[in-house]
Amino acid sequence: MQTEQLKAVQRPVVKFRRMKDRRRSLIMEAALKCFAQNSVAAVGIADIAKAAKISVGTFYLYFRKKEDLLLQLLDESARELRQTLAEAFNLEGQPLDRFECAGRAFFRKFCNDQREMLILILRESIGVSSEIEEKRKKIFQLLINDITGAIDQVRGAKGRREKRHAEVVAVSILGMLERVAYHYYIWQTGSKDLRKVEDEALAFIRDGLGSVLNRGN
Amino acid sequence: MQTEQLKAVQRPVVKFRRMKDRRRSLIMEAALKCFAQNSVAAVGIADIAKAAKISVGTFYLYFRKKEDLLLQLLDESARELRQTLAEAFNLEGQPLDRFECAGRAFFRKFCNDQREMLILILRESIGVSSEIEEKRKKIFQLLINDITGAIDQVRGAKGRREKRHAEVVAVSILGMLERVAYHYYIWQTGSKDLRKVEDEALAFIRDGLGSVLNRGN
Amino acid sequence: MQTEQLKAVQRPVVKFRRMKDRRRSLIMEAALKCFAQNSVAAVGIADIAKAAKISVGTFYLYFRKKEDLLLQLLDESARELRQTLAEAFNLEGQPLDRFECAGRAFFRKFCNDQREMLILILRESIGVSSEIEEKRKKIFQLLINDITGAIDQVRGAKGRREKRHAEVVAVSILGMLERVAYHYYIWQTGSKDLRKVEDEALAFIRDGLGSVLNRGN
Amino acid sequence: MQTEQLKAVQRPVVKFRRMKDRRRSLIMEAALKCFAQNSVAAVGIADIAKAAKISVGTFYLYFRKKEDLLLQLLDESARELRQTLAEAFNLEGQPLDRFECAGRAFFRKFCNDQREMLILILRESIGVSSEIEEKRKKIFQLLINDITGAIDQVRGAKGRREKRHAEVVAVSILGMLERVAYHYYIWQTGSKDLRKVEDEALAFIRDGLGSVLNRGN
DNA sequence: CATGAATGAGGATTCATTCAT
DNA sequence: TATGAATGAATCCTCATTCAT
Secondary structure, three states: OHHHHHHHHHHHHHHHHHHHHHHHHHHHHHHHHHHHHOOOOOOOHHHHHHHHOOOHHHHHHHOOOHHHHHHHHHHHHHHHHHHHHHHHHOOOOOHHHHHHHHHHHHHHHHHHHOHHHHHHHHHHOOOOOHHHHHHHHHHHHHHHHHHHHHHHHHHHHHHHHHHHHHHHHHHHHHHHHHHHHHHHHHOOOOOOOHHHHHHHHHHHHHHHHHHHHHHHO | OHHHHHHHHHHHHHHHHHHHHHHHHHHHHHHHHHHHHOOOOOOOHHHHHHHOOOOHHHHHHHOOOHHHHHHHHHHHHHHHHHHHHHHHHOOOOOHHHHHHHHHHHHHHHHHHHOHHHHHHHHHHOOOOOHHHHHHHHHHHHHHHHHHHHHHHHHHHHHHHHHHHHHHHHHHHHHHHHHHHHHHHHHOOOOOOOHHHHHHHHHHHHHHHHHHHHHHHO | OHHHHHHHHHHHHHHHHHHHHHHHHHHHHHHHHHHHHOOOOOOOHHHHHHHHOOOHHHHHHHOOOHHHHHHHHHHHHHHHHHHHHHHHHOOOOOHHHHHHHHHHHHHHHHHHHOHHHHHHHHHHOOOOOHHHHHHHHHHHHHHHHHHHHHHHHHHHHHHHHHHHHHHHHHHHHHHHHHHHHHHHHHOOOOOOOHHHHHHHHHHHHHHHHHHHHHHHO | OHHHHHHHHHHHHHHHHHHHHHHHHHHHHHHHHHHHHOOOOOOOHHHHHHHOOOOHHHHHHHOOOHHHHHHHHHHHHHHHHHHHHHHHHOOOOOHHHHHHHHHHHHHHHHHHHOHHHHHHHHHHOOOOOHHHHHHHHHHHHHHHHHHHHHHHHHHOHHHHHHHHHHHHHHHHHHHHHHHHHHHHHHOOOOOOOHHHHHHHHHHHHHHHHHHHHHHHO
């Protein structure tokens, strides 16, 4: 009986939390769409509110400032991206295949299914404010650490000796993926045969990486 | 004698042109500094005017809109960058050495001496307006064409058969250079030993490129 | 009971509408005063806002542009003027008396009670922009149509044969009323005995009109 | 010989005066055209200077302020208008014919040949500034005095007893002429048969005036 | 919690006027 | 006298944020 009462008291709180989180998510989704279509600067709070079917005032119940929203969107996008890459990389296989697998996941899963997040990370979060730029810095640092870690892990013990080495390679790979995504997925300049583009890009990485891994041995 | 008179008439005009161009250059320099320090959105016309030691009204004698200034700065930066790359690439040498040479020029000449232009192209010109984004698109297209052309030129006759191929490689190389520059020159994250970073990055490119060029044969 | 509930739901909306309209009217009133005192060009949004005891931003909640406000003020003034004339003309009486009655209403009701609207129509709405001039054109066309219609109505069947005829007379009458109003009510040049001025002006119109109406027979 | 020398000294001054006046006239002509086409507010000093083929600086050698130019243009236009009316009125003929003659001169000479002045007086000089409005007031006062004087002159001795009387009639006539000109010559609304419009308008005036003059007897 | 009207600081742009050459 | 580059005050309008209901 007590349990029942306890539940009766606790549940609303849980529900409330969930409601609040749920609504926050809805706002973020709406905002993400807006940002991907127009541009962070061009999208006003009123636009986001309209897209999320809430009022302007309500927006500020969930986010302190416009920047906060962007910050959280960036966090979420970064988490999503890292997870996509990690999941693909952690599948069984030869070292180089695992990198290729991660690259392929980036193109097929992230660039396609999370196109709006891609745009946010690569385009819309740039030049907004120094706070946002700081967040971008952290995100890229994380990504680079992830990739650096992956290289080191694959190279085995010897990797630890030349950490810098792996980091530059990681930065390079990230840059390649970025610009290929920007060029072919965001701008949609050039070839429409994205499958071939992927293959080429991943082959290029494989060549570079192959050298690095062999040098390690 | 007639020539003398002609000169006497022409000179003031020439002087005038030069004065006007000079002044325009000074404003652009000042603006470039402002944009690199703060952010295009955060820098007002008044800030630029103050930095250039002119009045707000004078700014509008040289540029119709704030956007015009940015457009011209982008053009100039793109020209500078392409020239730097072309000059280095056109020196004598083995194909792969010529690419390495261009890459090195990018880091040593452009990222160092034209740091502000680098920031403008890679960071500040993003998310400003659709017109600016269009210009960015064109600039990157030019850069990619340049690199694609260089690859094809080096690969010889066989290159023409697989044009797409070279383009994706070019996009990849550009992306690598970009992110390495952003990471180590703009953010100055990670190692301070830029010489080693350069070497690693260029080695990575060389490996990838080597494969591509050999495949061509 | 249901009706009660329905009311409870509807009322706020009605109240809201009224509030918004009320506020808009207050701004228009304040602006009309400003415009009549200074001049449309010399009155800034800040002046209007101050006069209406609102902030600049609030102004733009009710009017998209300064010109919109002017357009709406003109519409309202025109409506007021036409109504004043129509009401007076539609009273019982001999044809010529009805015209005189309308003229008298113009002077006594419109020029006195709506002095600011008079100034807006005759002075302040001129030379602002081509859009405003277009609106002025339409307003004067309406007034002339009204008067032309009144003449035709009074002349009976024969009037229809010579429509142009009546129009020129209508334009003339309107011009007379205008300049008399401008001279004696706006500039307040000349006699202060406005009663006599009215009598004279209306007698002049009556003479001209008498001729026209008789010609019709 | 002395006379010769004197001449030699004086002439340049005279020439200079004439040059200066001539140029001032050229500027005024150019400005008048600009004002009639666009609107006083929309025409900048730079536009006038370009139209007059001089520099901005030179403009200020001839006029202290933009307003001065407008003031002088108004003076000239008023002089031209009064002269046109006076000349026509002073021809031989029956009293009523002389008024008709003046009215006809207004339409045919002034509205046609001096269309730009007409626009300046009736449209462009309104709502510019209080100083300009003051000038307009004076001009209209002069015109009304002219017409009042004409009526009195024609009515003979008895006219003097009821001065106000004639003034209101004069104001009315002026108003008619104005609005007919605005409607048919400036806006070019309604009939294109300006001859008939003239006839109608002048007939209307004649009827009103006839009454007034007879009353005087 | 939800609303949306109100706020006002801030930014881009214009243009009459001045002044050094 | 003639020039036209330089000035900067003034104005319109936007939009992130607040707050009374």
